[in-house]
Amino acid sequence: MADPFKPTAKDRFTFGLWTVGNTGRDPFGEATRPRWSPAEIVDLLGEVGGVHGVNFHDNDLVPIDASEEESATIKRDFAGALKRNKLQVAMGTTNLFGDPAFKDGAFTSNDAEVRAYAVQKTMRAMDLAAEFGAKIYVFWGGREGAETDAAKDPVEAVRRFRSALDFLCGYSIEQGYDMRFALEAKPNEPRGHMYFPTTGHYLALINSLKHAEMVGVNPEVAHEHMAGLNFVHAVAGALEAEKLFHIDLNDQEFGRYDQDLRFGSVNLKHAFFLVKLLEDHKYDGYKHFDSHAFRTADRDDVIEFARGSMRTYLLLKERAKRWNSDKEIKRLLRKINKASKDIDGLTGDFTPARAETLGAMEFNREKLAARPLPYERLDQRTMEILMGVE
Numbered sequence: 001m002a003d004p005f006k007p008t009a010k011d012r013f014t015f016g017l018w019t020v021g022n023t024g025r026d027p028f029g030e031a032t033r034p035r036w037s038p039a040e041i042v043d044l045l046g047e048v049g050g051v052h053g054v055n056f057h058d059n060d061l062v063p064i065d066a067s068e069e070e071s072a073t074i075k076r077d078f079a080g081a082l083k084r085n086k087l088q089v090a091m092g093t094t095n096l097f098g099d100p101a102f103k104d105g106a107f108t109s110n111d112a113e114v115r116a117y118a119v120q121k122t123m124r125a126m127d128l129a130a131e132f133g134a135k136i137y138v139f140w141g142g143r144e145g146a147e148t149d150a151a152k153d154p155v156e157a158v159r160r161f162r163s164a165l166d167f168l169c170g171y172s173i174e175q176g177y178d179m180r181f182a183l184e185a186k187p188n189e190p191r192g193h194m195y196f197p198t199t200g201h202y203l204a205l206i207n208s209l210k211h212a213e214m215v216g217v218n219p220e221v222a223h224e225h226m227a228g229l230n231f232v233h234a235v236a237g238a239l240e241a242e243k244l245f246h247i248d249l250n251d252q253e254f255g256r257y258d259q260d261l262r263f264g265s266v267n268l269k270h271a272f273f274l275v276k277l278l279e280d281h282k283y284d285g286y287k288h289f290d291s292h293a294f295r296t297a298d299r300d301d302v303i304e305f306a307r308g309s310m311r312t313y314l315l316l317k318e319r320a321k322r323w324n325s326d327k328e329i330k331r332l333l334r335k336i337n338k339a340s341k342d343i344d345g346l347t348g349d350f351t352p353a354r355a356e357t358l359g360a361m362e363f364n365r366e367k368l369a370a371r372p373l374p375y376e377r378l379d380q381r382t383m384e385i386l387m388g389v390e
């Protein structure tokens, strides 16, 4: 029988050059894996099988100091690898955090020249992403934050960030790139504090942009969990606002540094509700695994890491389907949901007449409070489905 948990390109799973290509370097130790070229990473993803596409920062593909000639060779090799492995470029982004010029931020830097350079670097990175057909462009403001609020007015920082985004939306439109931007929040790291710490902060900013319709969010599991927040709820807010343009899947122990662990490997229950949410609401964007293999992994184990990420998603998708069709779950859901068209209609659109009717209604608080909510049973059944009990 064919393996039902084998991914195909239709699943729209993607990986970044910087994720499977991660060398294992950390603040305390040197690399444990060699640096593979972009083409070698694409070949590795081809070997993994079932991957839809690959994502990159400008400098993951072309080093910041590459000559025209070097750049042309790298791009040619990369394009060849994409073709032979039948992979797409799904998303592009800019490295606005690695170079020392961005030590005090990029779009929010106190230095007008740094801000202008950051916008110019992004324009060029967008050109590069467009050359490879990317339609989604991610903004992760790695250095857009502060260690001391004596350094700048945080209101001014928000304004600078907005102004850069407005300009770059204009650039994408004028170039005919037809890109959609996805903003990625993180509470801290590498800065002590970031100006846009949660997905909610970005959802609020988007409404104030000149081209709000082309801008959405790219929430990441680890980033919301670092802040101790419920990621499923962050994604739900984005879905409801029709702003979930991209998603970064990985995992994370609550309250730790950014661990970028394999999807579903830490908080299985959260991962389950996340997959269920994405599937129930028919999210059809890319599912990007923004994580990296353990520092102990060699090339074979990196392949296992990539396969495991996709397999876990598909296993959880099957469990979500099982949950939705489970007789007991359905019975419990019927019991706890007390719908009434008449009553909901009353508190829908406001009219003085409805307010009058509502004002005259009598509610029996004791009766309302006495209604049973068997959530313990519901949660236990959920756990049993998750653990494979039929």
Ligand code: GLT
Pocket: 018, 057, 093, 094, 138, 139, 140, 184, 220, 248, 258, 290
């Ligand atoms: C960096 C970060 C990620 C972002 C990437 C996009 S770069 O690895 O930790 O969460 O998605 O810039």
Ligand code: MN
Pocket: 220, 222, 223, 258, 259, 260, 290
């Ligand atoms: Mn991360």
Ligand code: MN
Pocket: 140, 184, 220, 248, 290
């Ligand atoms: Mn990310």
